[in-house]
Structure formats: C-alpha cells, structure tokens
Amino acid sequence: MKILIIEDEVELLISISNFLTRETFICELAESYAKADDKLAIYEYDIILLDITLPDGNGIELLRSIKKHQKKAGVIIISAKNSLDDKIKGLDLGADDYITKPFYLSELNSRIKAVLRRKQFDGTSILTYNEISVNTESRTVIIKGSAIILTKKEYDLLLFFIINKNRVLTKEAIAEHLWEDSIDMADTYDFIYTHLNNLRKKIRAAGGADYIKTLYGMGYKFTDQ
Amino acid sequence: MKILIIEDEVELLISISNFLTRETFICELAESYAKADDKLAIYEYDIILLDITLPDGNGIELLRSIKKHQKKAGVIIISAKNSLDDKIKGLDLGADDYITKPFYLSELNSRIKAVLRRKQFDGTSILTYNEISVNTESRTVIIKGSAIILTKKEYDLLLFFIINKNRVLTKEAIAEHLWEDSIDMADTYDFIYTHLNNLRKKIRAAGGADYIKTLYGMGYKFTDQ
DNA sequence: GGGTATCTTTAGAATTCCTTTAGAATTGAT
DNA sequence: ATCAATTCTAAAGGAATTCTAAAGATACCC
Structure with a gap:
C-alpha cells in the first residue's frame, strides 16, 4: 500500500x-x-x-x-x-x-x-517485476519461486528500486530515502556501494537477472532494458 | 454489523x-x-x-x-x-x-x-497453526495434543502472532497492541524480549516448532517458512 | 594510451540489536 | 497481611548488520 x-x-x-x-x-x-x-x-x-x-x-x-x-x-x-x-x-x-x-x-x-x-482493498500488497516479487506485509522477496533472505537495508534498497523502476536514482536520492535521519553524512556514499553489492550478489545467487544497472556518474536504474 | x-x-x-x-x-x-x-x-x-x-x-x-x-x-x-x-x-x-x-x-x-x-474465526473461536491451536473462549493453548499453561502476556502475545501470521510485526506494533494504555514507555522494549523468551521456551518445551522468527532490525514474524 | 574519477568487491571494525538470565517490583489470591 | 505468580528492569554476552577503509576494476576524457 x-x-x-x-x-x-x-x-x-x-x-x-x-x-x-x-x-x-x-x-x-x-x-x-x-x-x-x-x-x-x-x-x-x-x-x-x-x-x-x-x-x-x-x-x-x-x-x-x-x-x-x-x-x-x-x-x-x-x-x-x-x-x-x-x-x-x-x-x-x-x-x-x-x-x-x-x-x-x-x-x-x-x-x-x-x-x-x-x-x-484486499490488504495484501505485492510488488512484482518479472521474476522478482516483493510482499510488503511479510517482507519477503521471492525470486523464481523461492524466497531469498535480505537484511533491512538490502530490502529497503530493493523496494526503493522496484517502486522506482525504470527511473534513474542518484546516490543522493537513495541516501535520502534510506538514511533520512542523517543526511549530513553526504561526503561519501561508500555504504551504498556495500549494500548494493550485497543485494546484487543475493539476487544473482537466486538466479535473478541483473536489473540494477549502473549509470556511470549519474546513479542507478532498475530495469530489464 | x-x-x-x-x-x-x-x-x-x-x-x-x-x-x-x-x-x-x-x-x-x-x-x-x-x-x-x-x-x-x-x-x-x-x-x-x-x-x-x-x-x-x-x-x-x-x-x-x-x-x-x-x-x-x-x-x-x-x-x-x-x-x-x-x-x-x-x-x-x-x-x-x-x-x-x-x-x-x-x-x-x-x-x-x-x-x-x-x-x-469460523465461529468456533479456535485458531490453529500447524500443531498449535488456541481456543479463545477458554483461553487455552494446545500443542501437539497437550495443553500448555501461559501467563496472560504470553497468551496475548501468541494470539497476536497467530492472528497476524506471516506478517512482520515490529516491536512498536506489538507494544501498542499489548500495552495500549501506556504508550509512553516507548524508550525501551526490554519487556517484550522477556515475554517473548518465556513464550518461546514454553512452546519449545511442548515440542512446538520455532515459528516466531526474528527479523533482525525489523521485528518478528510468526510463520513456518 | 595515460590519467583521473567512479564504481566494485572484500574484509574486518564498530555498532546495533537480540537473547538470556536473575532479581526487583508489582499484582493478585488466600 | 502474607505468599505466590506475574510482569518489568537491568545487565552481560552473543549475534547480525552496518559502516569504514582500502585495493582492484572499469569507464570516461583528453
């Protein structure tokens, strides 16, 4: 919802x-x-x-x-x-x-x-993108039929991507959404790299395609194109 | 209604x-x-x-x-x-x-x-999840055929979990439902840990599976998956 | 192609969160 | 009023996550 x-x-x-x-x-x-x-x-x-x-x-x-x-x-x-x-x-x-x-x-x-x-409304809320689907009630992520386990940050990141699929997301935008309390840490975004890497690894391991595309110098985009 | x-x-x-x-x-x-x-x-x-x-x-x-x-x-x-x-x-x-x-x-x-x-709930007021069943009229809990004795808080907790099975419940949500009168205690949720621990122990002792899953940093979920 | 900026990956330190235990405080029962 | 049970508080220890740092890889620009 x-x-x-x-x-x-x-x-x-x-x-x-x-x-x-x-x-x-x-x-x-x-x-x-x-x-x-x-x-x-x-x-x-x-x-x-x-x-x-x-x-x-x-x-x-x-x-x-x-x-x-x-x-x-x-x-x-x-x-x-x-x-x-x-x-x-x-x-x-x-x-x-x-x-x-x-x-x-x-x-x-x-x-x-x-x-x-x-x-x-039926209450449940399931977001889907090709073989990936996210149930926001149980906070489960299913890829090709089997569940994968994500940490909080990885889950938040994936959800943010799926909600904004096909849109360019700058690191700043991601940081703001996932770390809204402390936006002043804005000198480096190393932590995003780490979580992104972990998320990509887990999606890859579950057989999901690499939907998180890097746009050099701009940000990232979740898309199958 | x-x-x-x-x-x-x-x-x-x-x-x-x-x-x-x-x-x-x-x-x-x-x-x-x-x-x-x-x-x-x-x-x-x-x-x-x-x-x-x-x-x-x-x-x-x-x-x-x-x-x-x-x-x-x-x-x-x-x-x-x-x-x-x-x-x-x-x-x-x-x-x-x-x-x-x-x-x-x-x-x-x-x-x-x-x-x-x-x-x-089907009129009989008996909620069941696999080998666990709760009779809300007599407030009794049966695991694998034999009754277990719970305190009020443990019972309320279990009931809340079973009613919301497969949903993520944050500590805040649990606190609000079980202690709705006094929400101002919101700086720590230690008491939940204690009751949760006691409940888990009793379920375990009765041979019930560990359905109360911890989602680190998010909350808890009652599920067999 | 060399140089620079940006990104990926890894490993481990720091932090946060959770479990468990024991006992104090509170509540309810006799 | 006393005793037993329950609930809450506090703290130690452990576990998982998050963040930091640094080395290697890749893309961009000249």
Missing part, C-alpha cells in the same frame, strides 16, 4: 513516515504543495494524507485536484484543531476522513485501515 | 454512535437498562457495548442475560477507571473485552474490530 504524506512540519512528516513504514506501508513525503503536485503527477497512491493548512498554497485546491486525478486514492485530511471550516469543506469535497492535530499515530493508523477497508 | 450501545451519559452515547456510524456500523442506542432490555428482546446484535456502571440497575445481571440470550454477540464492557471488580466479574462472565473511561473512540473502534475478528 502506497501512501503520500503532505505535511510541512518536517519532524511530524518524518515521524508519520517512520511509523507507517513500520506498519508496512510504502511512504512518499512531500513537505510542500509544489512537491506534492510533482509526486501526484507521476504516481498513483492508495492513501493520501493531506495537511490542509500548509503555508504555501490552497489545500482545498489541492484536494479538489486530487479527487479529480487520483480517483482511487483515499484521502485523509490533517488539520489544526480550530479550523473547523476546513474540516467541513474537506469532507464535502470528498475526503474520506479527517484527523485533528495533535493525534496519536495509532489513531492515524486505524483511520487509514478503516478508509482502506471502506475502499475494499 | 449491528451494534447496541448501552450508556447513560447521553453525550458520550451520541458521540460513540456518530463515530461508529461513520465507521459504517449500524448503531442502536439505549440509555438505560430498561431500554436495553427491550431492544435485546427483539433484535440480534453483533456487538454490544455495555456500560456496566449505569445507575438504574445491575449491569452484571444484564451481562448474564446477554450471554444467555444473545450468544452470537461480542460484548465489550465500558467501565469507570476504578471499578476493577466489575472488569473482572465482566470478563469472568464472558465479556470479550473491556475499556475504561475515558477512552479514545479510535481505541474503542480497534477493540470492536478485534472482537469481531476473533468471533469471525
């Missing part, structure tokens, strides 16, 4: 993301409407969490556009305690639920589950 | 009802035992929320009568914080769960879901 979180308080954004990732959701983050717009143009999401009181634009507008272009997504509005108007407008415009700050992450979680249930 | 809410504080009654209606339950309300009796005589419910401390009569009596005449219904007891006796009596009398005032509606919601989930 793929979730887009639109929230300008970066701390809250990160903590929501960490929490939902632990709940086996795949999260993408946007701390401004501009970034949200970019993501919304490219991907489809199952759930969109929208802080309607962001400083840089009109949340109601964004919601309207979401309902138009991402019809399948469930939308949960995050709003400050007093902005009751927004709540009502939001629900009128077709948001599926709302939650007021501050909230417990567990409450957010149960609301997401409820929305998904109402939308009648 | 049809829910009967028995609660004398009318404001609370209404707000529970509104919330659960949004969650797509069908709610009926009773603000006294007399009214509750009337409803219970006519309809069948899936869930009955029972405030056991109502002024106009003996809640324990009503519960007894519910268990007799509405066998299919799951019963969740609402009680004031200090009336521990009622809690215990309630559970002894076959209530499926209890919740103390004040509570978050989302918590009530997840408890309702949990009770429904437990009830839905």
Whole structure:
C-alpha cells in the first residue's frame, strides 16, 4: 500500500513516515504543495494524507485536484484543531476522513485501515517485476519461486528500486530515502556501494537477472532494458 | 454489523454512535437498562457495548442475560477507571473485552474490530497453526495434543502472532497492541524480549516448532517458512 | 594510451540489536 | 497481611548488520 504524506512540519512528516513504514506501508513525503503536485503527477497512491493548512498554497485546491486525478486514492485530511471550516469543506469535497492535530499515530493508523477497508482493498500488497516479487506485509522477496533472505537495508534498497523502476536514482536520492535521519553524512556514499553489492550478489545467487544497472556518474536504474 | 450501545451519559452515547456510524456500523442506542432490555428482546446484535456502571440497575445481571440470550454477540464492557471488580466479574462472565473511561473512540473502534475478528474465526473461536491451536473462549493453548499453561502476556502475545501470521510485526506494533494504555514507555522494549523468551521456551518445551522468527532490525514474524 | 574519477568487491571494525538470565517490583489470591 | 505468580528492569554476552577503509576494476576524457 502506497501512501503520500503532505505535511510541512518536517519532524511530524518524518515521524508519520517512520511509523507507517513500520506498519508496512510504502511512504512518499512531500513537505510542500509544489512537491506534492510533482509526486501526484507521476504516481498513483492508495492513501493520501493531506495537511490542509500548509503555508504555501490552497489545500482545498489541492484536494479538489486530487479527487479529480487520483480517483482511487483515499484521502485523509490533517488539520489544526480550530479550523473547523476546513474540516467541513474537506469532507464535502470528498475526503474520506479527517484527523485533528495533535493525534496519536495509532489513531492515524486505524483511520487509514478503516478508509482502506471502506475502499475494499484486499490488504495484501505485492510488488512484482518479472521474476522478482516483493510482499510488503511479510517482507519477503521471492525470486523464481523461492524466497531469498535480505537484511533491512538490502530490502529497503530493493523496494526503493522496484517502486522506482525504470527511473534513474542518484546516490543522493537513495541516501535520502534510506538514511533520512542523517543526511549530513553526504561526503561519501561508500555504504551504498556495500549494500548494493550485497543485494546484487543475493539476487544473482537466486538466479535473478541483473536489473540494477549502473549509470556511470549519474546513479542507478532498475530495469530489464 | 449491528451494534447496541448501552450508556447513560447521553453525550458520550451520541458521540460513540456518530463515530461508529461513520465507521459504517449500524448503531442502536439505549440509555438505560430498561431500554436495553427491550431492544435485546427483539433484535440480534453483533456487538454490544455495555456500560456496566449505569445507575438504574445491575449491569452484571444484564451481562448474564446477554450471554444467555444473545450468544452470537461480542460484548465489550465500558467501565469507570476504578471499578476493577466489575472488569473482572465482566470478563469472568464472558465479556470479550473491556475499556475504561475515558477512552479514545479510535481505541474503542480497534477493540470492536478485534472482537469481531476473533468471533469471525469460523465461529468456533479456535485458531490453529500447524500443531498449535488456541481456543479463545477458554483461553487455552494446545500443542501437539497437550495443553500448555501461559501467563496472560504470553497468551496475548501468541494470539497476536497467530492472528497476524506471516506478517512482520515490529516491536512498536506489538507494544501498542499489548500495552495500549501506556504508550509512553516507548524508550525501551526490554519487556517484550522477556515475554517473548518465556513464550518461546514454553512452546519449545511442548515440542512446538520455532515459528516466531526474528527479523533482525525489523521485528518478528510468526510463520513456518 | 595515460590519467583521473567512479564504481566494485572484500574484509574486518564498530555498532546495533537480540537473547538470556536473575532479581526487583508489582499484582493478585488466600 | 502474607505468599505466590506475574510482569518489568537491568545487565552481560552473543549475534547480525552496518559502516569504514582500502585495493582492484572499469569507464570516461583528453
């Protein structure tokens, strides 16, 4: 299940993301409407969490556009305690639920589950690319029918690749997604090399093709072409 | 799903009802035992929320009568914080769960879901995974034909694992489900290690396989694969 | 082709996380 | 009120992962 979180308080954004990732959701983050717009143009999401009181634009507008272009997504509005108007407008415009700050992450979680249930998603979430498939609930990776065992970082890396298949991923982008807390280590990316190598080795050992292509000087791309 | 809410504080009654209606339950309300009796005589419910401390009569009596005449219904007891006796009596009398005032509606919601989930397991309320089977009515666990004795925490842990078999459960998720009241203990999860260890030991001693797999850095998973 | 920058691979150090044990604190039962 | 059982805390030791470092390989540019 793929979730887009639109929230300008970066701390809250990160903590929501960490929490939902632990709940086996795949999260993408946007701390401004501009970034949200970019993501919304490219991907489809199952759930969109929208802080309607962001400083840089009109949340109601964004919601309207979401309902138009991402019809399948469930939308949960995050709003400050007093902005009751927004709540009502939001629900009128077709948001599926709302939650007021501050909230417990567990409450957010149960609301997401409820929305998904109402939308009648089947719950399991399996991503596939040719002979490789990843089950995000059991965190298992199957290659040619048999499971391979990955460490956390290897799994995160592979998932990030599969979600972004056929797109160039710079080392910086990878580092940001996998090590979001400490981005300031940016002088060297040696650690990526190591994990990448381990991941490639394990995929190779299981008979999977070498989908992780190196683009010299640019980054990497997960593709069969 | 049809829910009967028995609660004398009318404001609370209404707000529970509104919330659960949004969650797509069908709610009926009773603000006294007399009214509750009337409803219970006519309809069948899936869930009955029972405030056991109502002024106009003996809640324990009503519960007894519910268990007799509405066998299919799951019963969740609402009680004031200090009336521990009622809690215990309630559970002894076959209530499926209890919740103390004040509570978050989302918590009530997840408890309702949990009770429904437990009830839905083929009606018999016996969960099985290979040689392990759990009877949620008698709260007994059978491994290879013979019963093992678990403490409450060990039992809850095992049940949580079996309900979520083949899913990765993070320590945070486990803590939230088993210790939902006090989430602020979140700096360490040592207590999980202890109970997990005890549970594993007992399963092992009874000849059960080691289904509780550790996923280093991620959590745990109950599976035979 | 030589030189430089970038990437791959390996090995081991450092770190983080998990298991286990023992005992203290708490809870419940008699 | 006392005793027994359960739950939680703390700490030692072990295991797995992650990171660092460095040598070798490859691609790019002139």
